[in-house]
Amino acid sequence: MIGSGRTEWLAWETGDDPNSFIKPALIHALAAIAAAISEDEVSGLMAANTFLKKGILSGPLSDLVGKELFVTVFEDSARSIESVSEVLGLLRDFGVKSSLCAKGIAVDHEKRRLLSAAGATLFDDINVAMTN
Structure with a gap:
């Protein structure tokens, strides 16, 4: 972080x-x-x-070239998840194989909608997200 x-x-x-x-x-x-x-x-x-x-x-970013990078992000902001996704796309352009597991943390309906649209799996709280 x-x-x-x-x-x-x-x-x-x-x-x-x-x-x-x-x-x-x-x-x-x-x-x-x-x-x-x-x-x-x-x-x-x-x-x-x-x-x-x-x-x-x-x-240390150059150490990732030709390797697989698995990123898990815990976020309450869809824009932050989109930022991580964009960064992974930039790294892919340099030969870094990457995947993203986005875990969206929110109870508010609108936030959950935005997180879901950003590709996140939804959770009500961080504790549940960390164990799943």
């Missing part, structure tokens, strides 16, 4: 506007993937930023 504090740090490091990194910006999804595979948030953030700005796949 990459939160706003981490993306604010990245904005300060790169001279970018922190508002350009507000969720569901692609940087959140891509940096979370990179940080998860490397166990290093800083390298994940920097690799995600380089990829999105320059179209260059660098470590």
